[in-house]
Amino acid sequence: MQKLAESEIVEFNLFQENSDNDLNYFPQDREINEEIKYSKTKREQQLELLLSNLLKYGVFLASAVVLVGGILYLIRHGAEPADYRVFHGVPSEFRSPEGVVNAVLSGSRRGIIQLGLLILIATPIVRVAISFLAFLRQRDYVYIVVTFLVLSGLIYSVIGAYH
Template sequence: MYEYNTGIYQKTVQPNSESVVISVPPQETNDVKIAAQEVTNNCQTGVKTSTEQQLEYLLSNLLKYGVLLASAFVLLGGILYLIHHGSEPADYHIFHGTPSEFCSPVGVFGAVLSGSRRGIIQLGMLLLIATPIFRVIISLLTFLLKREFIYVIITSLVLASLTYSLIGAYF
């Protein structure tokens, strides 16, 4: 039996005597082999350097503990506010805007130091807003140290946008 296998079709011829199997793998062009090799070489299969791992660990902890700290301040301020004002009836007939002391970070810190319960809640909200801003700042400093200027430019644009959105309200 003679067998010819090209990978696409298989042809079998049966003579009276011997049996020989011939298998020919499908031919790949050199371009396909080179492209596959380049893809394999360019792909990093999850291998990170120790500095990248340290940066990821630092940024993940910053975000995690920043949100936890902000949540703790909001919860503490909310509990203290409800202890003091929880039994008061709500008056929705008159609109009461936000006091001027809560319109700036300096006013919020002053309110917290004076013992204001709403000030503690506002401080938690400021911490929640500041957490991703600190992440961008740390990323910017890391990219500067690594001299990756493309990422420095992109991160600077993100930081400028965040800064403008926060400070632009005052001008």
Template structure:
């Protein structure tokens, strides 16, 4: 062990100030569960939510879970494609009609009042504003992940009310 002395030099001490203690723990057979699984490779375990897991670690989902997964996958895939296409269309239309106008950076103009609410954006789209088309596409792009989270809850709530 090294010790720092008052002369700013490191010196080596032959004796150590600490003791080493060795503990021995009783050994357990760590592979016993693995050996039991290997003896029964065709076992299928039932989970509480009616999914099944077999010994090969493949999970089988119920048909309703597969349908929900398929719906959510398509919601995200086609929702993002549609929202991106709307933004692209609005951008192209805006550049066609306003692309050659000079930009006046001397004055700050905030966002128009119709863009401050989703209902205002929809009304502006129906009136034919090109900026509102871009804004509507961005609003859809933000709404897609929110719908993906809310859709399973809405689906389970509506199916419960159908049978009551």
């Protein structure tokens, strides 16, 4: 039987003190990005604030509308037994945005829930549309093209399915 040699612990430094390594130029106690200053114009800051508020309040509004519709729906239909033996699809009145609006105006509780979902879907679409207008104003042609393609796809996916 062969005897195994005992292992030795060897200590070595990965970075030499006087090397030409770029990592030695970074301050030790600070973040790496601290010396790089990013400045945004006031217009860019306002656009970012507008877009973030749009998304935040759009989701809050959609949630509130769905919650109100859900509460109203449960007040009226909460005690009814659920019938899961037969699949019931979405009624035809809820298959288009104008049908949802007409259902809400007629007092349909399911219409209110569907309206909240439409608001939730429309929120990012409006955000992309505002970004498109901002890029048009800035004449940033690459972002105009990209945003236009995204906006076209979003609008087609919402409206094109109904026609």
